[in-house]
Every structure is written in structure tokens, then in C-alpha cells.
Amino acid sequence: MRVLLVALATAAVLLAVTTPATAAEPAADLDSAAVPEAARSQLDLITELTTQNCPELPPAWVVAQVQTESGWDADLRTGTATGLLQVSERTWVAAGGAPWPDPALTDPAEHLRVVVPWLCATLRAAAGYLATTPKDVTVLDAMLVCHLAGCRRVTGSESGVPAAGEADCSQACSTAIRRYLDSVHDLVGRYSGAPPADDREGAAPEQRPADPAAAPAPAWTGGATGCERPDPVRSGGCLTGAAEHGLAAATAVFEPVIDTVGCWDEHAQNPRSDHPKGRACDLFTGPAGRFAKDGDLDEGWRVARWFATNAEPLKVKYLIWQGRYWDPSVREDGTGWGRRYTGGGVYDTSDPTGGHFDHIHVSFAE
Structure with missing residues (x-):
């Protein structure tokens, strides 16, 4: 866990000071007609934030994650989390935002400008961790688990996606994580017109059960x-x-x-x-x-x-x-x-x- 947290902090610093990466084609092209109406005004910004600075993070994943987190309700507050990507004040400040109350938190474009680079930092930290500690989880899914439930759920579980009883994750916790991953995967497919990106050789996304709540x-x-x-x-x-x-x-x-x-x-x-x-x-x-x-x-x-x-x-x-x-x-x-x-x-x-x-x-x- 400490390795991943150190890597995350390092990645966040690197994102802030390094020259942006060369723009690359996203792993899954967005179908603007398929995404939620509230997301369409932010597609150019999301594409810019990902392709120019984090080409390994497909724009479709960002759109799907926001839809799963908040349904594009920028004012949504659940417990201690707020905004499109449902972050706590501690995460918001760590990502570069101002202490609350911060108007940027509930401004869709400003929220994305702060939190998408943080997602990228998490993604790169997860990639570094999994390179030295291989687990049966994709880097993108590890990022999702980190964002939803904390990176200790990745480092403390055998596969990187905790079963009940692993990494202090209860049955409800484990079910919530798997439903969260299933929801993002399903939405990525809808928004890109293709199966979600999977960086594991021989992986079989069809083994994931369909989310019954999506029907x-x-x-x-x-x-x-x-x-x-x-x-x-x-x-x-x-x-x-x-x-x-x-x-x-x-x-x-x-x-x-x-x-x-x-x-x-x-x-x-x-x-x-x-x-x-x-x-x-x-x-x-x-x-x-x-x-x-x-x-x-x-x-x-x-x-x-x-x-x-x-x-x-x-x-x-x-x-x-x-x-x-x-x-x-x-x-x-x-x-x-x-x-x-x-x-x-x-x-x-x-x-x-x-x-x-x-x-x-x-x-x-x-």
C-alpha cells in the first residue's frame, strides 16, 4: 500500500511539472450521440485533458465514470463527496483544488480540470504498482477501485478487486465495487460502440456478469x-x-x-x-x-x-x-x-x- 501511495504522490507531481505527452488516438472513440446530453458540452475538454496529457486514459472511461458517480449532476453530494466525480475535500485539495467551499468544485469544466489529472495520476501509480506486483486486474480497473474505495483495496486483495473479507472490504463493499466496475464497463461499451479497453492479454470481458440494474x-x-x-x-x-x-x-x-x-x-x-x-x-x-x-x-x-x-x-x-x-x-x-x-x-x-x-x-x- 505504501508503495502505491508514494507512487501516486510522485505521479501527481510529475503530471504537474512534465511536458504534456504527445497527443494520441484514444483507446475508444466517443460516440457523441450516445453519451448523456449533459456530457456533450464537456467532450472537447475531456478529450483535450486525456489525449494531450494522459493518452492511456480513454475519454470514454472518463464520461462513463462521471455517469456512474453522479449522473452528470455537478451539485450532487453524497456523504462527504461532491461533484461530477464525487471527491472528498481531502482529495480535491490534494488534486490541486482550493479548500471548501470552492465554487470550482461544482462547476463542471473546472471540476474536470482538477480531477481528471488526478485520475491520471492514480492510473499511472496503479500501472507502476502492477508492473512490480502483477495481479489479475487491468490498470484501468485498478484506477476505478482506487477512486471508489481506496488503493488499499487494490494492494490488499489477491486479484486487485477485493472479495468480501479482503482488504477490510465487507460483502456490501465488495458488491459495490464490482457493480461499479460493471457499470463503467457497460457504459464505455455504449459510448464508444466497442468493448472497453482491457490491457490483459487473453482477458475475457464477457465473463463479467451484466449489470441487472442497467436493464x-x-x-x-x-x-x-x-x-x-x-x-x-x-x-x-x-x-x-x-x-x-x-x-x-x-x-x-x-x-x-x-x-x-x-x-x-x-x-x-x-x-x-x-x-x-x-x-x-x-x-x-x-x-x-x-x-x-x-x-x-x-x-x-x-x-x-x-x-x-x-x-x-x-x-x-x-x-x-x-x-x-x-x-x-x-x-x-x-x-x-x-x-x-x-x-x-x-x-x-x-x-x-x-x-x-x-x-x-x-x-x-x-
Whole structure:
């Protein structure tokens, strides 16, 4: 681990003082029509930052990593991380940014100018480490693991991608890392029209399982129903047809990372809630009563974004997660996740459960 950290620091310094490398063709050409609309205005900058200074980092990987990290929401904040590439203040400052609050952090172009060279430094440090300590991981994947979970997950695991129990990585941590890698790989393929770059001779990318969250959710077509379906979690409870369908769809995709589910409930403290109507479920990716962090937080965001992405077919009315309220009709900030959850005068939003920091609440319109 110390070797990689020293190499990372050295690489960061070298990036700052050496002459830019000769521009090279990126390993995967970007299809501008395939990338998210929010990314298109930054494609020239990303291509410039990579091809001129870090030709071994394909532009498609940067676009895919940003999409996986933040969905191109420059104002997104998850825990202590912020911005397009979800960096902490410590990483931001180490990469050359100013201490927070720094307006450049949430400016898409300025954020990329600071963090993309940092990604390149990480990539080159990983390449140096793997050259002396070969592992069954690509340099680009090692960079992703470092960025998401810390370089000790690379150095402390046998393959470079930790299994549960390796490098202090829990099952949730390991699952989050593998889903993260799968998501970036899938998006690189979409954005470049070709399989992602892989620098291992004889590697077989097709061995990676497809990310089930990438597939469209099955649509609910049964129309509005009453609370007539049995709640599969709570005996005596009931769900509407859309709620039953949405819960089953989410469970099929996220069952390994959803720890606990709660749907129907009398909710005496808030009779207006959708829970006693059978129209809402709470999904926990970690322990109840604790602020989600690390893998639990990452998986929670994956679940929440999956519901948002599939809001129309699943008849999602609104979502609450990490002190934020989302509904399909609001897009002032581009994604809708910028609205603060107030608790409606009923819930203590500073509490892990009251503020929905330990679970995702999803209400269904049907």
C-alpha cells in the first residue's frame, strides 16, 4: 500500500511539472450521440485533458465514470463527496483544488480540470504498482477501485478487486465495487460502440456478469388498485398492485444488497403517509438507525437512482433518500435530487431514520 501511495504522490507531481505527452488516438472513440446530453458540452475538454496529457486514459472511461458517480449532476453530494466525480475535500485539495467551499468544485469544466489529472495520476501509480506486483486486474480497473474505495483495496486483495473479507472490504463493499466496475464497463461499451479497453492479454470481458440494474424495469400495466395485495414482508399488511410490482422488480435487481424492507404500516404518527395505504416501501441497504456509509451508501444511491430512472414504468410518485426529496415532475437542477426533505413537520430530519439517511422511501402513484 505504501508503495502505491508514494507512487501516486510522485505521479501527481510529475503530471504537474512534465511536458504534456504527445497527443494520441484514444483507446475508444466517443460516440457523441450516445453519451448523456449533459456530457456533450464537456467532450472537447475531456478529450483535450486525456489525449494531450494522459493518452492511456480513454475519454470514454472518463464520461462513463462521471455517469456512474453522479449522473452528470455537478451539485450532487453524497456523504462527504461532491461533484461530477464525487471527491472528498481531502482529495480535491490534494488534486490541486482550493479548500471548501470552492465554487470550482461544482462547476463542471473546472471540476474536470482538477480531477481528471488526478485520475491520471492514480492510473499511472496503479500501472507502476502492477508492473512490480502483477495481479489479475487491468490498470484501468485498478484506477476505478482506487477512486471508489481506496488503493488499499487494490494492494490488499489477491486479484486487485477485493472479495468480501479482503482488504477490510465487507460483502456490501465488495458488491459495490464490482457493480461499479460493471457499470463503467457497460457504459464505455455504449459510448464508444466497442468493448472497453482491457490491457490483459487473453482477458475475457464477457465473463463479467451484466449489470441487472442497467436493464429497463418491467412496466406496471395493471392500473390503479386498492390496498388489496398481501404484503410479502408483513403479515396482515397489504399493498397496491403497483407497489407489489415495484417491490418485486427492485428485489429481483438488488436482493443481495437490500438488507431490510418495510412496506405496509399503520404509521400512527403520520396518517397521511402512503404506508398505511399500501403505496410505499422503505428499503435499507445497511443497518436501520445508522447513517449509511461506504458500500451501504453507494448501494443506496444505486437503488434510489434506479427507481428514478424507472419512475415511469414503475409508477413512482416520489422518493426520499439522504435528506432529499425527488419526484418525476421536478428537474430544476437537472436530476431533481437537489430538493431538501423537510420532514413535513412530522419527522426529525437530523435523525438517520427521520431524515431517510438509512433507507430509501419509495411511494407509488397507482
